[in-house]
Amino acid sequence: xxxxxxxxxxxxxxxxxxxxxxxxxxxxxxxxxxxxxxxxxxxxxxxxxxxxxxxxxxxxxxxxxxxxxxxxxxxxxxxxxxxxxxxxxxxxxxxxxxxxxxxxxxxxxxxxxxxxxxxxxxxxxxxxxxxxxxxxxxxxxxxxxxxxxxxxxxxxxxxxxxxxxxxxxxxxxxxxxxxxxxxxxxxxxxxxxxxxxxxxxxxxxxxxxxxxxxxxx
Amino acid sequence: xxxxxxxxxxxxxxxxxxxxxxxxxxxxxxxxxxxxxxxxxxxxxxxxxxxxxxxxxxxxxxxxxxxxxxxxxxxxxxxxxxxxxxxxxxxxxxxxxxxxxxxxxxxxxxxxxxxxxxxxxxxxxxxxxxxxxxxxxxxxxxxxxxxxxxxxxxxxxxxxxxxxxxxxxxxxxxxxxxxxxxxxxxxxxxxxxxxxxxxxxxxxxxxxxxxxxxxxxxxxxxxxxxxxxxxxxxxxxxxxxxxxxx
Numbered sequence: 001x002x003x004x005x006x007x008x009x010x011x012x013x014x015x016x017x018x019x020x021x022x023x024x025x026x027x028x029x030x031x032x033x034x035x036x037x038x039x040x041x042x043x044x045x046x047x048x049x050x051x052x053x054x055x056x057x058x059x060x061x062x063x064x065x066x067x068x069x070x071x072x073x074x075x076x077x078x079x080x081x082x083x084x085x086x087x088x089x090x091x092x093x094x095x096x097x098x099x100x101x102x103x104x105x106x107x108x109x110x111x112x113x114x115x116x117x118x119x120x121x122x123x124x125x126x127x128x129x130x131x132x133x134x135x136x137x138x139x140x141x142x143x144x145x146x147x148x149x150x151x152x153x154x155x156x157x158x159x160x161x162x163x164x165x166x167x168x169x170x171x172x173x174x175x176x177x178x179x180x181x182x183x184x185x186x187x188x189x190x191x192x193x194x195x196x197x198x199x200x201x202x203x204x205x206x207x208x209x210x211x212x213x214x215x216x217x
Numbered sequence: 218x219x220x221x222x223x224x225x226x227x228x229x230x231x232x233x234x235x236x237x238x239x240x241x242x243x244x245x246x247x248x249x250x251x252x253x254x255x256x257x258x259x260x261x262x263x264x265x266x267x268x269x270x271x272x273x274x275x276x277x278x279x280x281x282x283x284x285x286x287x288x289x290x291x292x293x294x295x296x297x298x299x300x301x302x303x304x305x306x307x308x309x310x311x312x313x314x315x316x317x318x319x320x321x322x323x324x325x326x327x328x329x330x331x332x333x334x335x336x337x338x339x340x341x342x343x344x345x346x347x348x349x350x351x352x353x354x355x356x357x358x359x360x361x362x363x364x365x366x367x368x369x370x371x372x373x374x375x376x377x378x379x380x381x382x383x384x385x386x387x388x389x390x391x392x393x394x395x396x397x398x399x400x401x402x403x404x405x406x407x408x409x410x411x412x413x414x415x416x417x418x419x420x421x422x423x424x425x426x427x428x429x430x431x432x433x434x435x436x437x438x439x440x441x442x443x444x445x446x447x448x449x450x451x452x453x454x455x456x457x458x459x460x461x462x463x
Contacts, residue, residue, distance in 0.1 A: 114308075116306060116308055116310035117310060119304075119306070119310060120306065120311075120369075122273065122296075122299065123271055123299055123303070123304035123306075123373075124299065124300075124303075124323070124372070124373070124376055125296045125297070125299045125324055125328040125329075125376060126296070126324060126327060127296055130327055130328070134327060135312055135323075139312075139314050142314065
């Protein structure tokens with residue numbers, strides 16, 4: 001135990017740096033993933049067969065392959081075409097992955113909103129787009145907050161996989177620290193503590209948002 | 218107090234959902250300031266007819282002429298038509314994420330581009346009129362059913378429609394709340410609003426209606442002034458229906 005605390009204090013700088021990268025990576029990838037998800041959710045409910053197929057193909061591709069494979073294919077594929085910083089290769093890979101799950105969450109939330117809401121909007125002369133943007137989506141997002149929060153937590157933990165293309169985020173720091181000092185258990189244990197702290201913070205934020213939004217219900 | 222100007226004219230309207238033929242050769246004329254009441258058993262097609270009038274359902278065949286203009290879904294901007302034809306639903310369909318006043322000003326500001334301050338001023342007048350002057354800033358979830366429906370009426374009126382459609386506006390209400398909504402509708406009728414009302418409230422039909430149409434199995438069986446239709450129905454079907462509900 002005292003050894004653990006000792007290493008924790010010694011590696012404080014290193015892990016904080018890794019933590020910062022994890023946070024940036026998660027924030028960037030989940031923000032992009034949210035818009036990817038929204039885009040494909042709207043394709044899926046567009047009632048245009050071709051657009052629905054495109055969305056289905058994307059979701060099938062993401063769900064049908066492991067994230068680590070997606071990251072490698074994207075990274076080694078992309079560097080063939082463009083010189084892309086490792087960080088953005090990782091962020092885009094993660095976003096591409098989470099986007100599919102977020103698309104399904106948002107689609108489900110949109111479809112769970114009572115049809116009468118659309119009819120009320122349209123009967124007042126609002127266009128399809130106005131009704132979607134002002135009436136349906138705000139309600140759908142509220143309903144999606146718990147699932148989105150859950151998906152964001154998964155996204156944060158999945159960001160550990162980009163250490164395999166060389167990013168020194170939390171897991172990367174733990175891997176190199178563990179093997180340099182031949183002390184895997186301690187370093188991975190410390191990594192776990194950092195992840196737990198991030199996830200706890202996000203959970204509290206999501207709970208707070210849920211509570212605040214409950215006021216109109 | 219009917220005017221002579223035809224607000225709505227429907228000719229040989231047909232509507233099917235798949236194999237189900239729900240409206241069969243419907244003819245209907247609504248003059249300015251008329252209150253037309255559609256009655257009939259559930260499934261007789263009266264709500265579908267109403268929903269065709271603001272194009273929430275699209276007819277298969279026939280003519281719909283609104284304010285002198287024959288409306289075709291291909292050539293007309295249906296949003297523009299819907300601005301003129303307000304609708305009140307059985308289940309209110311208020312926007313739960315918006316306060317009462319936000320519900321009322323949504324369409325005027327978004328669709329007509331009216332300034333927010335102006336829309337709020339007009340919206341408050343409408344809410345005062347329907348007796349909800351103290352409820353501007355609450356969310357719909359805190360209101361009773363009757364209050365919700367009165368907000369929904371104010372929301373539709375905020376677009377200054379030429380015609381108001383009511384689709385069973387009191388059917389989802391507790392019995393003791395029906396009266397306040399009917400009173401609001403009566404007031405509206407007295408002010409000369411053109412209205413088409415689907416309802417099971419025969420007292421309202423008799424007192425406020427200028428015309429009553431009885432529908433059965435997708436057809437208009439009989440129509441007339443309320444006293445004629447209720448006291449002297451000519452068709453056997455109408456008689457059977459009236460004796461079953463009165």
